[in-house]
Amino acid sequence: MQVYVCVKHVPDTAANIKIKGENDYDTTGLKFVVNPYDEYGLEEAVRLVEKAGKGEVVIVTVGPAQAATTMRSALAMGATRGILVKTDDKFLDSRTASKALKAAIENDGAPDMIFTGKTSVDTEGSQVPYRVAKAFDFPVANEISALEVKNETATAEREIGGGAREVLEMSTPCVIGATKGLNEPRYPKFPDIMKAKKKEIKEFEPGDLGVDIPASNKGPLKLEPVPERSGAKMMQGNVRESVEELVQTLKDNKIL
Amino acid sequence: MPKTGVLIETENGAVKNINYGLITAALGNRENEVVAFVTQDCAAKAAEELSAYGASRVVRLGVAGGDINSSPDLCAKALAAAIEEFDLKYMAGLATAPGRDVFGRLCAILDAPYVSDIQSIDYGAGTAVKSHFSGKTMATVKLEGSVVLFTLRPNAVDPVENRVDSETAEFTADISEGGKVTVKEIKASQQGRMELTEAPVIITGGRPIGAPENYKMLEECAEVIGAAVGASRASVDAGFAPHSMQVGQTGKTVSPNLYIACGVSGAVQHFAGMKTSKVIVAINNDKDAPIFEKCDYGIVGDMFEVVPVLTEVLREFKDK
Numbered sequence: 253m254q255v256y257v258c259v260k261h262v263p264d265t266a267a268n269i270k271i272k273g274e275n276d277y278d279t280t281g282l283k284f285v286v287n288p289y290d291e292y293g294l295e296e297a298v299r300l301v302e303k304a305g306k307g308e309v310v311i312v313t314v315g316p317a318q319a320a321t322t323m324r325s326a327l328a329m330g331a332t333r334g335i336l337v338k339t340d341d342k343f344l345d346s347r348t349a350s351k352a353l354k355a356a357i358e359n360d361g362a363p364d365m366i367f368t369g370k371t372s373v374d375t376e377g378s379q380v381p382y383r384v385a386k387a388f389d390f391p392v393a394n395e396i397s398a399l400e401v402k403n404e405t406a407t408a409e410r411e412i413g414g415g416a417r418e419v420l421e422m423s424t425p426c427v428i429g430a431t432k433g434l435n436e437p438r439y440p441k442f443p444d445i446m447k448a449k450k451k452e453i454k455e456f457e458p459g460d461l462g463v464d465i466p467a468s469n470k471g472p473l474k475l476e477p478v479p480e481r482s483g484a485k486m487m488q489g490n491v492r493e494s495v496e497e498l499v500q501t502l503k504d505n506k507i508l
Numbered sequence: 509m510p511k512t513g514v515l516i517e518t519e520n521g522a523v524k525n526i527n528y529g530l531i532t533a534a535l536g537n538r539e540n541e542v543v544a545f546v547t548q549d550c551a552a553k554a555a556e557e558l559s560a561y562g563a564s565r566v567v568r569l570g571v572a573g574g575d576i577n578s579s580p581d582l583c584a585k586a587l588a589a590a591i592e593e594f595d596l597k598y599m600a601g602l603a604t605a606p607g608r609d610v611f612g613r614l615c616a617i618l619d620a621p622y623v624s625d626i627q628s629i630d631y632g633a634g635t636a637v638k639s640h641f642s643g644k645t646m647a648t649v650k651l652e653g654s655v656v657l658f659t660l661r662p663n664a665v666d667p668v669e670n671r672v673d674s675e676t677a678e679f680t681a682d683i684s685e686g687g688k689v690t691v692k693e694i695k696a697s698q699q700g701r702m703e704l705t706e707a708p709v710i711i712t713g714g715r716p717i718g719a720p721e722n723y724k725m726l727e728e729c730a731e732v733i734g735a736a737v738g739a740s741r742a743s744v745d746a747g748f749a750p751h752s753m754q755v756g757q758t759g760k761t762v763s764p765n766l767y768i769a770c771g772v773s774g775a776v777q778h779f780a781g782m783k784t785s786k787v788i789v790a791i792n793n794d795k796d797a798p799i800f801e802k803c804d805y806g807i808v809g810d811m812f813e814v815v816p817v818l819t820e821v822l823r824e825f826k827d828k
């Protein structure tokens with residue numbers, strides 16, 4: 253079983269984002285991690301191959317040379333090897349990223365399944381799984397929190413609101429965009445981390461794969477911090493008094 | 509006048525409230541004409557409801573070969589055909605689970621740029637504003653492509669009434685093959701809860717809620733003001749609430765008018781999912797809890813004492 257997992261190198265969600273200039277951010281000292289949703293896809297891929305008893309899990313990243321470090325932690329979670337398509341674009345547009353992912357996978361082998369995360373936590377695009385699927389002409393399901401693959405049929409579940417769930421069926425190979433609930437990603441142990449250091453990461457320039465990165469699209473025009481609230485107005489008095497003050501204030505401000 | 513297509517979400521044959529803000533966003537400064545699409549047999553009723561906000565045409569969208577609702581692929585294909593048929597400059601939807609799914613498929617079919625989950629749009633400048641870095645920053649992005657695709661975060665734009673005359677039509681796209689994925693089943697939620705991302709008010713309980721049954725206290729309060737009930741990740745991880753109730757970076761992103769956080773410390777990952785709420789209230793027994801530094805109104809107290817009183821006071825105010 254040949255399974256590919258698209259893994260994005262993104263700033264740690266707990267880290268502060270220091271905006272630089274009009275539309276850039278400072279990466280010095282910034283911790284980067286595997287896009288959290290991609291970990292669910294990776295775990296699912298590793299389990300599928302373990303269950304099949306043969307095959308490999310190949311992780312594919314389009315990102316800067318430093319992404320290799322992030323890829324090592326994905327390799328420690330059980331992936332077999334990695335492919336890195338190098339670009340220094342911090343805000344690579346989704347169409348180009350998808351074309352590069354497609355080219356890298358196609359150049360490497362014939363996928364039985366492709367996993368991604370449901371969204372990138374940096375650019376919040378929510379579209380690469382669909383674009384990659386279209387490029388391969390595969391079915392796709394995103395935001396998947398339960399999956400069963402049997403006899404070339406994948407049955408996938410996604411939440412569609414208020415706790416209701418939609419069950420989708422498709423043939424394999426297909427693209428699955430993973431989200432929380434799909435599984436509990438494993439925590440790599442020390443020997444896994446050591447083993448991951450020796451695993452292969454093949455590096456490509458986009459041009460090697462026939463991918464053209466357009467110069468026109470360099471991310472957002474402007475990047476601004478979301479203004480933080482400056483501190484709460486505290487309601488005074490005993491429980492009853494403070495609650496009344498709150499409700500009155502909300503009424504006065506037409507919030508209720 | 510440029511035309512904006514809008515994919516409307518209906519439920520049991522009625523237009524959901526969250527669509528009205530989308531129509532307002534689709535109109536811009538009334539510089540666009542809005543063509544609304546519904547995929548269920550409720551175009552006439554929808555036209556009545558949507559014309560109050562400015563949709564001048566409501567189209568029942570279908571496919572020649574079968575049921576458009578049998579696969580999100582069919583809905584996306586039909587929208588792609590509708591863009592041509594109606595000569596649309598913009599195509600908009602809601603950033604809900606179904607909306608995100610259809611627009612993801614649509615952008616792939618057209619190989620066109622697509623901006624998801626925007627909070628506002630400026631047609632004149634050709635830009636939209638959306639979150640980057642899990643709610644920590646706002647990005648102004650350029651709208652590109654011969655047709656501009658976007659989804660709008662529910663509740664991000666306030667609906668503005670703007671009554672117009674509205675006509676209905678039908679458009680059956682010439683698509684005969686089925687979708688690559690098929691909807692096998694919709695599993696209804698056991699509790700029949702209101703969807704968090706669509707709720708105008710949310711009341712959330714954090715880890716100190718202590719047990720699943722204690723959410724009843726919040727549900728009672730929610731009922732009085734038509735709110736939905738949310739949970740923090742610590743509470744979900746402890747097994748007190750299902751993941752579908754989780755607000756935050758790995759849960760749902762919500763923008764209600766009012767967000768009431770009870771027993772929530774105020775972690776960045778929680779705020780990533782609710783900081784665009786218009787007003788945030790915190791109820792916490794620790795006067796130094798970090799959440800008080802980044803919300804609008806605070807009450808120091810034990811949630812198990814404060815919430816029942818809040819329910820009572822809200823009821824009294826409502827009856828007045």
Ligand SMILES: Cc1cc2nc3c(=O)[nH]c(=O)nc-3n(C[C@H](O)[C@H](O)[C@H](O)COP(=O)(O)OP(=O)(O)OC[C@H]3O[C@@H](n4cnc5c(N)ncnc54)[C@H](O)[C@@H]3O)c2cc1C
Pocket residue numbers: 265266288713714715716739740741742743754755756757758759760770771772773774775776777778781791792793794797798809810811812
């Ligand atoms: C990658 C990642 C993703 C994450 N995603 C999310 C996410 O999506 N959503 C999310 O919520 N968290 C998320 N977290 C976790 C987050 O960092 C916090 O751990 C979590 O939000 C804390 O939940 P809490 O506020 O309910 O609990 P606590 O941190 O335990 O806070 C409880 C608060 O309640 C107060 N309190 C205690 N008893 C009472 C009482 N009787 N009455 C009133 N107040 C009381 C306490 O003073 C305290 O402030 C994520 C973390 C990581 C690393």
Ligand SMILES: Nc1ncnc2c1ncn2[C@@H]1O[C@H](COP(=O)(O)O)[C@@H](O)[C@H]1O
Pocket residue numbers: 258259260261287289290312313314315344346349353367368369370371372373375376377378379380381
């Ligand atoms: N540059 C990239 N390299 C590898 N995978 C990516 C890249 N960009 C997006 N993806 C994958 O596509 C998913 C959705 O991304 P997006 O459409 O950007 O929100 C992510 O969770 C990743 O699995």
